[in-house]
Amino acid sequence: MRAFLPQYNLQRPVSLAEGLQLLHDQPGRFRPFAGGTDLMVLFNAGKLPAGDFLDISRFEELKGIEVSDSEVRLGALVTYQEILHHPVLQDEFPNLVQAAFWTGAAAIQNRGTLGGNAANASPAADTPPALLSYGARIELVSGQGRRSLDYSSFHLDYKKTALRPDELIAALIVPRPTQPRFHYYRKVGTRKAQAISKVCLAACADGGRVRLGFGAVAPVPAACPQLSDVLTRLGRNPLQAEVRQALHQEVTPIDDIRSNREYRRRVAENLLDQMWSEYLKWSP
Ligand SMILES: Cc1cc2nc3c(=O)[nH]c(=O)nc-3n(C[C@H](O)[C@H](O)[C@H](O)COP(=O)(O)OP(=O)(O)OC[C@H]3O[C@@H](n4cnc5c(N)ncnc54)[C@H](O)[C@@H]3O)c2cc1C
Incomplete structure (x- = not known):
């Protein structure tokens, strides 16, 4: 009611x-x-x-996208629409633009904010995997000042974050690339649009270093650091058995109304296979 x-x-x-x-x-x-x-x-x-x-919607300090030589700073109140239409994000951070594109539809994209998506802390949210794939930092602000964390340490447990009761998310910050890099983003849902993720994978390979962000496969958006390290060591070679082992250690989905655990594990494997075959074909 x-x-x-x-x-x-x-x-x-x-x-x-x-x-x-x-x-x-x-x-x-x-x-x-x-x-x-x-x-x-x-x-x-x-x-x-x-x-x-x-x-908090009128706080000018939490609005806008600022681009410097080394990073892009997205205020917590930046909407999906702003992300979708930003030329630097389109060029350099396509995973984030894809995440915004696949989030809800126009009404949600006009009102929903990046900071709200992070603070709401749903493991199935679509921008966290993209942010993880780019090694983002999150800036928190309180009356005592500002502090900045690796975004990968912001989500502590299911719906629990590092945010204190006197703090707001001020911004999400992504470092700009210094060389060509490979990007991959795919969301699997019940329908192509207006669906919450059953599984989502974002990946970025930067100078041989692979960064991942999985959605809906763990209690929090998952950076899967061991799996990322195994892939980084693998270089541009075909996937091997140890990759699957690392995946299964860090990808621990649950059964819920949208999917069951076994389906999610299989889809996570398939997305990883697809991402890697695209990476092997990619030329900088
Ligand atoms: C129809 C529909 C479809 C949707 N589809 C998707 C989808 O496909 N993918 C997806 O990921 N999400 C989806 N969402 C969820 C939602 O749109 C996003 O999570 C949105 O980004 C939340 O932002 P907001 O500003 O509206 O947050 P609010 O609703 O205002 O707040 C959400 C939570 O975050 C906290 N909060 C907000 N901003 C801050 C801040 N700066 N600092 C600290 N705490 C803060 C609030 O206290 C609250 O707990 C959908 C929602 C609807 C209704």
Whole structure:
């Protein structure tokens, strides 16, 4: 049943400093509200706990895509539409653009934010695998300042992140390439569009180093560091048995309403095979 609106309080400060002060003064009281595309689904289903929300959508400091010589900084409020149409992202970070393209449809792409996708921490979310494949960092901000983490250490467990109650995600940062690199992104869902991932794989090979991001195969978006190392050592040779072993150690899917474990393991293997055969054909 739909929730009862008067039980919800939405604070709408205009500046980041004001918002951070509220989070600092009463840590854990306010839940950030960005595009609302995850929160409103919970609200409509009557599953959003009543309480206080902090509308962060007007914080200019969390908006925009900044490109420097060495990196691209995507503010937490950057929408999928902005990602889709950004020329540097199209050229250098196609996995992220693909992830934005396959996320929901136009309405969600106009409102949903990159920071919201990370904070919501669904293991089946589509941008985390792309961010992992590019070795992203995440910047968190609180009244006490900013800190930056490897994105691969942000997701701690199912729906648990390193975010403290007084912090907001400020930005996701991806280093720019210094040489040609191979990219792969594929999402497998029930339909081609408007479907949550059953399995997703993003990969990037950069100067021989392979980075992976798997979605929906573990409690968190999975960088699979052992598997990435095995692939990096393999160079441009065909896949070998130790690759499968490493995959099965780090890819530990569950049964749920969308798929069962065995199907997900098979699809993860197939995506890895497909990615690798494309990599072997790729010429820089
Ligand atoms: C119809 C539909 C289809 C969808 N399809 C897909 C899909 O294909 N793939 C996919 O990955 N997702 C999909 N989603 C999920 C959703 O659109 C994304 O997760 C979206 O990016 C969330 O961003 P938001 O700004 O709307 O987050 P909100 O709903 O505002 O917030 C989500 C969570 O993140 C927290 N939060 C938001 N911003 C911050 C911040 N800066 N700092 C700290 N915490 C923050 C909120 O407190 C809340 O817990 C779909 C949703 C719908 C309704």
